[in-house]
Structure formats: structure tokens, C-alpha cells
Amino acid sequence: MSNRHRPSLKALQYLLALHQEQNFNRAAKQCFVSQSTLSTAIQNLEEQLNCQVIERDHKRFHFTPTGEQVVLRTKQILAQVDDLLAFTADQSGDMQGEISIGCIPTIAPYLLPRLIESCAVQFPKLTLMLREDTTENLLKLLQQNRIDLLVLALPVDTGDLMVKTLFHDNFMLVGHPEVIDPFPASGIGKDVPDHSIFLLEKEHCLSDHAVSACQLKGGNKIHPFSATSLHTLVQMMRQKAGASYFPKMAIDNGILNGTELESRSLAGNQAYREIGLVWRPTTARLKTFMQLGECIKFLFAKD
Structure with a gap:
């Protein structure tokens, strides 16, 4: 897979925030971005992953079964990134x-x-x-x-x-x-x-x-x-x-x-x-x- 198809860590953080809050507005506030920025990032993420993460209509949304699995893997990825940052911080003293x-x-x-x-x-x-x-x-x-x-x-x-x-x-x-x-x-x-x-x-x-x-x-x-x-x-x-x-x-x-x-x-x-x-x-x-x-x-x- 080329680098251009890899989702950013920021997009994964947006996804995790949306899953935790189950609300676009609250998730955007948690991430300190606008609701439209978060929504666009989720859509781009779906394109990069080539799968539907959430199903939407005009009033509500829910995570697809695949989306739930993506969230589980996202938590693991972000935890590993945090451990990586902590490890490198410890290496400097x-x-x-x-x-x-x-x-x-x-x-x-x-x-x-x-x-x-x-x-x-x-x-x-x-x-x-x-x-x-x-x-x-x-x-x-x-x-x-x-x-x-x-x-x-x-x-x-x-x-x-x-x-x-x-x-x-x-x-x-x-x-x-x-x-x-x-x-x-x-x-x-x-x-x-x-x-x-x-x-x-x-x-x-x-x-x-x-x-x-x-x-x-x-x-x-x-x-x-x-x-x-x-x-x-x-x-x-x-x-x-x-x-x-x-x-x-x-x-x-x-x-x-x-x-x-x-x-x-x-x-x-x-x-x-x-x-x-x-x-x-x-x-x-x-x-x-x-x-x-x-x-x-x-x-x-x-x-």
C-alpha cells in the first residue's frame, strides 16, 4: 500500500472520538475542530479504507459491523503510538x-x-x-x-x-x-x-x-x-x-x-x-x- 492511501493518525483520532461520543458535534468539540472538518475527515477515511464505517441519514448515524472492527483496531493503533512516544521520551531520560x-x-x-x-x-x-x-x-x-x-x-x-x-x-x-x-x-x-x-x-x-x-x-x-x-x-x-x-x-x-x-x-x-x-x-x-x-x-x- 502506498503512503497516500494510509489514513492519518488525526483521522483515526477523529473516528475514535466519534465512536466514544456517538455525536458529531460533541466529537468535534472534543477534537477542537469544526463539525464539518470532522465529518469530511471521516468521509476521507472511508475512501482511504475503501469501506463504509458509518451509515448516515439526515438525522442520525450508526457504525457498521466493519466500522466497529475498525474502531477496535484504531484503539490498538493509537495505544501503540502512545507507547512509542512514551518509550522515546524515556530514552532521553x-x-x-x-x-x-x-x-x-x-x-x-x-x-x-x-x-x-x-x-x-x-x-x-x-x-x-x-x-x-x-x-x-x-x-x-x-x-x-x-x-x-x-x-x-x-x-x-x-x-x-x-x-x-x-x-x-x-x-x-x-x-x-x-x-x-x-x-x-x-x-x-x-x-x-x-x-x-x-x-x-x-x-x-x-x-x-x-x-x-x-x-x-x-x-x-x-x-x-x-x-x-x-x-x-x-x-x-x-x-x-x-x-x-x-x-x-x-x-x-x-x-x-x-x-x-x-x-x-x-x-x-x-x-x-x-x-x-x-x-x-x-x-x-x-x-x-x-x-x-x-x-x-x-x-x-x-x-
Whole structure:
């Protein structure tokens, strides 16, 4: 096959974006091009491949069986290209180039600023591209080769992805003194008042980790109302509505500053979540990932 018949990587990226979004307008926005540019590129791609990838009418479209197979191979091709770029970046030295890092909302605001500041000093040739999202979404992005490395709270089902635990992030009881003074000395377990604990919505893994670590399973300790962020929980605690369990990482970074709320350690510091790295086993940048992990451990494991 001559070079003129080979589709460009850009056209393949457009195709993958269209398959992911199932909408021309959204796919074009994801690729930062006009809808007409994307549509023309897909038509040119079909001519180059000499097959019909999608069936269209005036209002809708769907991928043909052949088109679905083309998408599968496109994902493999783009993943190999990403690995090639990562490999060549590593050949010029560790801690250089660009790495995309995903982080969950209950970690990102407290870890990423310190990590960026440290990397700017230690690794000036390294650029971190940041994405904040839920655990579920970040794992999908990692598996789709759209992000390089994740910093997550563990345990979590990561399938065949690679995982390295970095440090423990203790849970602490948070609330107005009038609310948490009657709590048991341990701060956890069956003696916690019923419906007294407010947590985040279910898509935040922090809630599951808190329920498990603070021994709240199988009871009525958790209030049915849930919040969307730790900052929202702070405002609820200020109204003396109840108490909550916050990660020490957030408290150390001043989330309670300027409020009358207090935080208290839990019995034996045995209630915690683990903070770790998650990456694809095929990566060529393992050395860089491990060095980033050591940097994170240095910043937080000693806190």
C-alpha cells in the first residue's frame, strides 16, 4: 500500500472520538475542530479504507459491523503510538516530557498543588497534565489510553491494571464540639448515634472507604442525605446537623480553617484509606511513575 492511501493518525483520532461520543458535534468539540472538518475527515477515511464505517441519514448515524472492527483496531493503533512516544521520551531520560495524571476530587486539591510545586523544583523538564474525576471515570480513561497515571484511594477494583500503595491517609472525626462531644471515645463503630454521620454521594469512593474503615456497615449510623463535596460537608457540619469523617490530608491542608469545627483522631489510628498509583502494565514510563510515587510518599507519608 502506498503512503497516500494510509489514513492519518488525526483521522483515526477523529473516528475514535466519534465512536466514544456517538455525536458529531460533541466529537468535534472534543477534537477542537469544526463539525464539518470532522465529518469530511471521516468521509476521507472511508475512501482511504475503501469501506463504509458509518451509515448516515439526515438525522442520525450508526457504525457498521466493519466500522466497529475498525474502531477496535484504531484503539490498538493509537495505544501503540502512545507507547512509542512514551518509550522515546524515556530514552532521553527519566522525569522528562509530559505525563497526564488523573486524581479523584477528595485527593486532587490537597495532593496535586504540593506535587506540582515539588516537581517544578526537582524535575523542571517534566510537565504534568491534570484531570480531576471520579474513580470510575478515571479508570475508563486509563484503560482507553487517554491518561497515563492515576492517584486513587484504595482499595478499588482495578482489574488487570498495576497498583502501588504509597501511604495511609487516616480518617478523622469532624464536627461542631457540641455535636461530637457525646460521641464514644473511639469515634467509630456501633456506639455512634444513629443517623449522625453525613457522607459524600455514592460516586465518591471516600464514602465506601469511610463506611468500611469506621465500622459503620449494617447499621443506621449514616444519614440518608449526602453531599457533593467535602466543602459542602463543612457547611453542613457548621449548622450542627451532624458529624462526618474527613481524610487527614484535607484537614492538614486547612479545609476547616476559619470555622468552629474540630477534628479528632479515631481509635488507634486504624481507620484509614490507602493512597496509591494505578497504571497500565504495558507502559514504557514505569521508572518515571515510580519516581513520582516516591515524591508523593516523601510529601505525605511523613505528615
